[in-house]
Amino acid sequence: MQVRVVDTTLRDGEQAPGVAFNLEEKVTIARMLDLLGVAQIEAGTPAMGEMEQQAIRAMVRMGSKCRISAWNRMVWEDIRASLACGVRDVHISAPVSPIQIRYKLGQSHQWVLERLRQACFYAMDHGLRVTVGAEDASRADPVFLLEFAFLARELGAERLRYCDTVGVLDPFTTFERLAWLKEKIDLELEFHGHNDFGLATANALAAVKAGAGWVDATISGLGERAGNAALEEVVMALKHLHGVDLGFKTERLREIAAYVARASGRQLPAWKPIVGSNIFAHESGIHADGALKNPRTYEVFAPEEVGLKRQIVIGKHSGTAAIKAKFAEYGIALSQEEAAAILERVRAAAVQLKRSLDDKELVYLYEDYLLHRSPRIASTHSS
Numbered sequence: 001m002q003v004r005v006v007d008t009t010l011r012d013g014e015q016a017p018g019v020a021f022n023l024e025e026k027v028t029i030a031r032m033l034d035l036l037g038v039a040q041i042e043a044g045t046p047a048m049g050e051m052e053q054q055a056i057r058a059m060v061r062m063g064s065k066c067r068i069s070a071w072n073r074m075v076w077e078d079i080r081a082s083l084a085c086g087v088r089d090v091h092i093s094a095p096v097s098p099i100q101i102r103y104k105l106g107q108s109h110q111w112v113l114e115r116l117r118q119a120c121f122y123a124m125d126h127g128l129r130v131t132v133g134a135e136d137a138s139r140a141d142p143v144f145l146l147e148f149a150f151l152a153r154e155l156g157a158e159r160l161r162y163c164d165t166v167g168v169l170d171p172f173t174t175f176e177r178l179a180w181l182k183e184k185i186d187l188e189l190e191f192h193g194h195n196d197f198g199l200a201t202a203n204a205l206a207a208v209k210a211g212a213g214w215v216d217a218t219i220s221g222l223g224e225r226a227g228n229a230a231l232e233e234v235v236m237a238l239k240h241l242h243g244v245d246l247g248f249k250t251e252r253l254r255e256i257a258a259y260v261a262r263a264s265g266r267q268l269p270a271w272k273p274i275v276g277s278n279i280f281a282h283e284s285g286i287h288a289d290g291a292l293k294n295p296r297t298y299e300v301f302a303p304e305e306v307g308l309k310r311q312i313v314i315g316k317h318s319g320t321a322a323i324k325a326k327f328a329e330y331g332i333a334l335s336q337e338e339a340a341a342i343l344e345r346v347r348a349a350a351v352q353l354k355r356s357l358d359d360k361e362l363v364y365l366y367e368d369y370l371l372h373r374s375p376r377i378a379s380t381h382s383s
């Protein structure tokens with residue numbers, strides 16, 4: 001099964017309210033995405049003006065293995081702006097749902113088809129490779145969607161992007177819709193999902209299962225409203241849950257997620273699947289004990305696979321195995337009784353501080369314990 005990823009961090013990701021990358025950040029992210037292994041980078045929207053065009057030109061000039069594409073409406077000026085960026089690939093997007101056609105465009109379904117025809121002619125006449133986007137496809141009339149898809153194929157589009165623009169699909173409906181389309185038309189399909197119900201990654205997997213050869217994603221799921229399918233989730237879920245290895249340099253995932261978070265002015269949540277700092281941090285005693293005996297007891301894959309490190313965190317939920325392992329790192333071999341006594345102090349401190357404890361704090365607790373331990377434990381220790 002061949003699946004390729006279109007990364008749209010620099011287009012849909014940047015559409016997240018308040019996110020504004022500068023040229024250097026855009027080029028750095030594009031370089032990182034190329035090294036990571038994406039097949040296509042949707043680099044931005046040239047119609048936004050000269051500043052955006054400069055950034056896209058710089059990405060084109062950097063010479064990537066992957067395709068660099070630009071996003072367009074069915075508008076000649078948009079396509080002219082894309083041409084000015086030197087891209088070879090353009091995406092031409094058209095709203096296809098009744099609500100968007102009527103209220104956003106103020107036009108008819110027929111107008112959309114005619115406009116798509118003209119825009120595609122124009123782009124192809126200028127030597128561009130075109131993919132066509134069906135915006136809000138998940139709320140479109142299926143008969144019209146099919147007519148639109150047939151037109152895209154007739155016009156010579158390389159593929160059709162099925163957009164769940166407002167994130168209203170679940171994995172079951174995604175599978176049904178994409179499988180239906182796949183059966184009806186011989187045209188490569190791409191799936192673009194949003195996360196309004198927290199289902200974007202699951203929907204992307206369902207689309208792949210239904211036969212979509214391309215999926216759209218963004219780093220950490222950055223994007224409009226609740227965001228898009230998160231690239232790192234899609235790539236790792238395909239690999240570990242579906243046995244589809246896209247050949248990504250996944251050990252770069254954490255680094256790029258951290259960079260995109262910084263450039264977006266956002267925190268990367270500790271619990272963010274795949275790349276969050278908590279993903280391989282074990283505090284609970286039973287988990288830490290298991291992970292120390294064999295990491296696979298509580299880890300699906302090794303932390304190094306995504307550029308993270310395993311951490312045994314000492315806090316309110318720790319057990320004695322973790323306490324002993326932590327002190328062994330400082331060359332101190334604790335007895336079971338000593339570990340239990342220190343654990344009691346750890347729990348009290350963690351509740352008071354409302355967090356886990358760092359190494360220095362553990363040493364203080366240990367020193368305090370040595371000062372105040374009962375004579376019985378002290379004599380056992382020294383014998």
Ligand SMILES: CC(=O)SCCNC(=O)CCNC(=O)[C@H](O)C(C)(C)COP(=O)(O)OP(=O)(O)OC[C@H]1O[C@@H](n2cnc3c(N)ncnc32)[C@H](O)[C@@H]1OP(=O)(O)O
Pocket residue numbers: 012015045047048072073074075093094095104105106135165224
């Ligand atoms: C679901 C999505 O992600 S869609 C992509 C969203 N991306 C962006 O909006 C990128 C940033 N946008 C911009 O910089 C600006 O909106 C621009 C440059 C694209 C357009 O700016 P303006 O010309 O000032 O138009 P404005 O944004 O106010 O309105 C959008 C216009 O595009 C039209 N439009 C929207 N989508 C399409 C389309 N696919 N094809 C043709 N026309 C479209 C709207 O009907 C509206 O036209 P109107 O002014 O005749 O009513």
Ligand SMILES: CC(C)C(=O)C(=O)O
Pocket residue numbers: 012093133134135136163164165166192194
């Ligand atoms: C316009 C397309 C590609 C999009 O971002 C969406 O529909 O969500």
